[in-house]
Amino acid sequence: MPLTQVIETGEPTRLSQGVQEATGAPVLSPRMNEISPSPASILRRRARELREAGRNIIELSSGNLHFATPDHVIATAHAAAQRGETRYTDVDGIPELKDAVRAALQRDHHLSYARNEVVICTGSTQALFNALLATLAPGDEVIVPAPYWAPYLDQVRLTGGTPAIVPCPQNNGFKLRPHDLELAITKRTRWLVINNPVNPSGAVYSREELSAIAAVLLKHPDIWILADGLYEHIVFDGDIAPTLAEIEPRLKPRTLTVSGVAKAYAMMGWRIGYAAGPAALIAAMINIQSQTTSCASSISQAAAIAALSGPQTLLHERASILRAHRGLFAAIIDNCPGLSCKLPEGTFYLLVSCAGIIGKRTTDGKEIRTDRDFAAYLLEHADLAVFPGEDFGLSPYIRISFANPASTIEEAGMRLRRACEALQ
Numbered sequence: 001m002p003l004t005q006v007i008e009t010g011e012p013t014r015l016s017q018g019v020q021e022a023t024g025a026p027v028l029s030p031r032m033n034e035i036s037p038s039p040a041s042i043l044r045r046r047a048r049e050l051r052e053a054g055r056n057i058i059e060l061s062s063g064n065l066h067f068a069t070p071d072h073v074i075a076t077a078h079a080a081a082q083r084g085e086t087r088y089t090d091v092d093g094i095p096e097l098k099d100a101v102r103a104a105l106q107r108d109h110h111l112s113y114a115r116n117e118v119v120i121c122t123g124s125t126q127a128l129f130n131a132l133l134a135t136l137a138p139g140d141e142v143i144v145p146a147p148y149w150a151p152y153l154d155q156v157r158l159t160g161g162t163p164a165i166v167p168c169p170q171n172n173g174f175k176l177r178p179h180d181l182e183l184a185i186t187k188r189t190r191w192l193v194i195n196n197p198v199n200p201s202g203a204v205y206s207r208e209e210l211s212a213i214a215a216v217l218l219k220h221p222d223i224w225i226l227a228d229g230l231y232e233h234i235v236f237d238g239d240i241a242p243t244l245a246e247i248e249p250r251l252k253p254r255t256l257t258v259s260g261v262a263k264a265y266a267m268m269g270w271r272i273g274y275a276a277g278p279a280a281l282i283a284a285m286i287n288i289q290s291q292t293t294s295c296a297s298s299i300s301q302a303a304a305i306a307a308l309s310g311p312q313t314l315l316h317e318r319a320s321i322l323r324a325h326r327g328l329f330a331a332i333i334d335n336c337p338g339l340s341c342k343l344p345e346g347t348f349y350l351l352v353s354c355a356g357i358i359g360k361r362t363t364d365g366k367e368i369r370t371d372r373d374f375a376a377y378l379l380e381h382a383d384l385a386v387f388p389g390e391d392f393g394l395s396p397y398i399r400i401s402f403a404n405p406a407s408t409i410e411e412a413g414m415r416l417r418r419a420c421e422a423l424q
């Protein structure tokens with residue numbers, strides 16, 4: 001029923017309050033003042049405008065990998081669709097996928113979960129949001145180490161909570177130090193978000209570093225732990241990044257271990273993520289999911305089984321390609337005046353310091369004051385799309401993806417060097 005019709009028929013005041021009488025324009029919830037439009041979407045829109053105007057923009061900002069989803073995964077999805085697996089599934093996911101997730105957690109982290117301790121979601125984004133929505137009350141605090149993946153903050157704000165940001169500068173390896181965690185904890189702290197490997201810095205917490213963080217958390221039994229391991233398979237030393245629940249089993253009853261198939265298997269658009277944790281929290285998350293999305297895509301769930309249970313050699317092959325691309329791009333950065341970077345231990349991002357660029361001027365006399373100015377300069381003058389560090393809570397940096405073909409990296413590198421050299 002169209003909104004106007006609802007109002008004319010005198011439907012509930014909540015709906016009619018949602019309409020501005022003078023203009024007829026819908027009023028948004030005050031909740032929307034808590035969040036900003038995703039910086040990613042703003043950048044994407046501008047890059048699209050430039051592309052439509054005929055410019056050849058190179059995307060170094062994207063969270064997409066350039067790899068294809070493996071053939072056997074696509075074939076499984078196709079077969080599932082043809083078999084008629086096109087209906088709603090159980091809200092928490094099909095049992096076969098939940099079992100595949102349980103087996104993967106056992107294989108990769110020696111973590112054992114029952115079926116009622118696992119939920120399949122529409123991307124790990126949904127798993128994170130459902131967990132926060134299920135647990136946070138206004139004023140509750142969530143500790144988020146910076147640099148961070150920006151949606152953590154807005155998800156916390158949307159649920160009425162308050163992000164408590166802890167700076168983790170480059171001289172700390174972009175990692176949360178136990179002492180800084182201790183200082184950030186208050187009576188209102190409900191969660192610690194710990195992302196390993198870290199987007200955007202590519203830092204990887206070692207087992208020892210996680211143990212030291214666990215020692216702090218053991219002293220604070222009311223704090224939940226959100227362990228986001230979405231990039232866990234993209235590490236350049238070793239097979240997989242460790243996760244907190246395997247390091248300190250005493251934390252397992254209050255840890256939500258989150259991951260997904262997006263980055264490991266180049267399945268970004270299939271939208272399958274999962275969470276494993278205490279049954280009561282998982283039940284609450286399932287309840288929310290039942291009222292919001294019903295279930296994750298049935299066909300994508302079939303595909304995710306093939307990804308998680310099929311041959312895993314591809315993970316190593318792809319990680320070594322990315323390792324080579326990391327080297328390629330890092331060498332380029334070394335030759336760009338004003339830029340420098342620490343080699344990431346995981347993910348497919350370089351967090352590049354542009355401290356040496358700040359204060360310089362473009363050929364048309366504009367001063368580059370911030371990393372956002374620098375990112376805008378690169379887009380407008382060098383046809384390169386990158387994210388400014390400000391969007392990840394740490395400046396002055398830009399985040400560059402090296403999940404691109406080598407030829408693209410070389411072309412991007414040339415443009416980047418020229419753009420840096422042109423600044424005075």
Ligand SMILES: Cc1ncc(COP(=O)(O)O)c(C=O)c1O
Nearest residue numbers: 063123124125149199260262273
């Ligand atoms: C750190 C981190 N966590 C979670 C996500 C969400 O991923 P998805 O919803 O595709 O599983 C992303 C996506 O880029 C991410 O970078």
